[in-house]
Amino acid sequence: MRVPNGRRARILSALAVTLVLPLAGGQAATAVASPVHAAPVQAAPLRAQADAGATVSAVDWITDRRVAVWVNSPSMGVPIQVQLLLARDWNKNPQATFPSVWMLDGMRATDTENGWTAETDAESWFADKNVNVVLPVGGQSSFYTDWAEQNNGRNYKWETFLTKELPPILERDWRSNQTRAVAGLSMGGTAAMTLSARNPGFFRFAGSFSGILSTTTLGMPQAIGYAMQDAGGFDAGAMWGVPSSELWAQHDPYVLAEKLKGMSLYVSSGSGTAGPYDQQSDIPGISTNYAGMGLEILSRLTSQTFATKLNKLGIPASINYRPSGTHSWQYWQFELRQAWPQIATALGVEVDKPACSVGGNIGGTASANGWLGDCLTSEYDVAGGRAQDFRFGRIFSSDGGTHVVAGAIGGAYAANGGPAGALGMPLSGELGTPDGRGRYNSFRSGMVYWTPQTGAHAVRGAILDEWARQGYEGGPLGYPLRDEVQTPNKPGAVQGFEIGAMYFSPDTGTHAVMGKIMEKYGQLGWENGALGFAKTNEVPVRDGGRFTEFQGGNIYWSPATGAWSILNGQIFDAWKSVGYENGRLGYVTSDQFDIPGGVQQNFQNGFVTVRDGVVQIVP
Known part of the structure; x- marks a missing residue:
């Protein structure tokens, strides 16, 4: 108590x-x-x-x-x-x-x-x-x-x-x-x-x-x-x-x-x-x-x-x-x-741990990292190399070098299967990020990033490639906030980051969905909704606006109008015919909604209706 x-x-x-x-x-x-x-x-x-x-x-x-x-x-x-x-x-x-x-x-x-x-x-x-x-x-x-x-x-x-x-x-x-x-x-x-x-x-x-x-x-x-x-x-x-x-x-x-x-x-x-x-x-x-x-x-x-x-x-x-x-x-x-x-x-277990010794490549790394404490086990084989456990972490040795993996990063590594899992053997010890906020380890097939605010998460494969292209944690998405998971109903994967998510599908590749566009995407059912997977990252347009293209349409956002979807089809084609957001209708100001006999969508300077297959642009 x-x-x-x-x-x-x-x-x-x-x-x-x-x-x-x-x-x-x-x-x-x-x-x-x-x-x-x-x-x-x-x-x-x-x-x-x-x-x-x-x-x-x-x-x-x-x-x-x-x-x-x-x-x-x-x-x-x-x-x-x-x-x-x-x-x-x-x-x-x-x-x-x-x-x-x-x-x-x-x-x-x-x-x-x-x-x-x-x-x-x-x-x-x-x-x-x-x-x-x-x-x-x-x-x-x-x-x-x-x-x-x-x-x-x-x-x-x-x-x-x-x-x-x-x-x-x-x-x-x-x-x-x-x-x-x-x-x-x-x-x-x-x-x-x-x-x-x-x-x-x-x-x-x-x-x-x-x-x-x-x-x-x-x-x-x-x-x-x-x-x-x-x-x-x-x-x-x-x-x-x-x-x-x-x-x-x-x-x-x-x-x-x-x-x-x-x-x-x-x-x-x-x-x-x-x-x-x-x-x-x-x-x-x-x-x-x-x-x-x-x-x-x-x-x-x-x-x-x-x-x-x-x-x-x-x-x-x-x-x-x-x-x-x-x-x-x-x-x-x-x-x-x-x-x-x-x-x-x-x-029926021993009171004291069995004797263990530290030597070779692992011994040198252990000497350089005294904070690991005493050895708990002897060296043992793992997929791709050797390992040894210490009181506060583990040391791995392979042709990629001898490196320490410990703490929350060690936890994320274990969650991903350790050496035999998706990440493979480590290629670096724990390093600091340029912004001074986080830590990371590199592995043969990915990386694990940690901050006090986000915890430790692995980033790998196509999502890592695109995140790296955008500048890693210094890019628009920030640090990973979730682990990668498979999308439940369609082939693909998604990983959450501080400012949005990275989506991958075999048909569309890997693209970020962020901010208010991400919020609207979620309201419409994520990849399971009418929009499907993202086909582009955010694209800047006039007056500080942005849009992301999806399989089934686009989501547009501007400071003046907020974020709204526009689905592929007759309304989108009509808006395109008059110059998108640069034309006489301006930005989208609503999602598509039903009206008697058809559907309608509103814009800054008018609306578009479709009744019985007939499209009408009303300024």
Whole structure:
């Protein structure tokens, strides 16, 4: 949870203390169960349901090993973003599948990015781990559960999404197998235990970092309800009903503890007092993170209660009670590192990366680009040459040279199939554009351009040739804004740029459509409308006007009249006969429209009608 300071935070802290005092006497630190660093748990996997019906609506490669996937969730009725950090050997072993670690967010989860990448160094830290990391995005105050009712504009069905809808996509598209671990902080720690208990065999490891692990004991439903109101205005009653309802017990890790038998478990919390990552207040031992103090006290109390029950049930777990520390990200980042050896053992992967060395042409390039960090793999073969992965990018070597591809450009390269894809091997490292605004890499069959405003996109083939002829990013179109896509109903391709789009078809070649002419073209159905594909780029005409010729007609624009289409046919021929825009009619001022018995089109100085095949020019 990302908790604010202030009066409400102080109230929550006071509430935590009042809850602790009457209960702490019977739930002391004797709740420590035995640490676990045993062999992997061989629980039978819960097979993903292939008929869940979820589909993928979009994929965005952020880097070559970080991907955002938008999944259409049938249960929630909206696209849900899930980000993936791909396994260390993802590129080196393209046929391999990998275990996964699911990292759950806290109460104040945003719809933009999972807190584990936004608030910690998890992306770079996981880079040398041979697991796919699954990062659900969103779910503020949800506890990653299926809610009884819709609330605050949300239809939360997170348990269904995570355990039924998402797994088939991860297994089919992202080379994830059914060996899974789950860990989370605060709300996510609660959910890690609850989801594991409610779905036996789905996860082999569950880790709670400052989770609330007893949700139905005296005062806890009220504390949870208060926190949910504070984090987004959510009603806990919409989640599980009134505190006495069976749904609360069905989602309480303490009540469900027996169902965790056979799992590898990790539980941690601080004490709530100021620790090494806290800012001290004027009161000794008290940090300025008042809400974080109160929430961590609640976590410690419920974690002890939970651990005591595990101990009585004979369920081993690693328990880490820190002597200090509040409810904040620096401690959870620390706990992830502490838990990793146990996670790796449960998943059957190595704790540390295998030794790798750097030499030859790749070694020289690596030495010149120290920001790439340490090597993650040895060299390996790729289509057209060799490659090696580093913590912050990749190096490729071929007869076209040895070059670095990294960051967002690396993501666009991966999205296009990497060395075996449409772009082929790199011919340059990352270079700056003349205007100082963007960056690019050259490849055998194209280029990838990036700016902070547009992201990274490949440009290739006939579209690249025409864009280059017009001056690349310095020409009228600016930088690419979209990837090239095939036109849906006719042979051809289109790519969006800042100021318009470049269209290609086998019959018309490659041409730019821009500005207000582009806007009008879209209103008329793009290439699927009566105009078809562009046959020219924009052509300047009198009084600052411009036009683009299409298969089925033209679109004219001028500062005085705006943009209008004129289709091939009798009206166009009549306008041509009197000198186009230079003649007595002037510029077009409307699209063609129906009139009784025929059609009409208006111009600056008159109109043209066609009735029963008879053309009339009216000045």
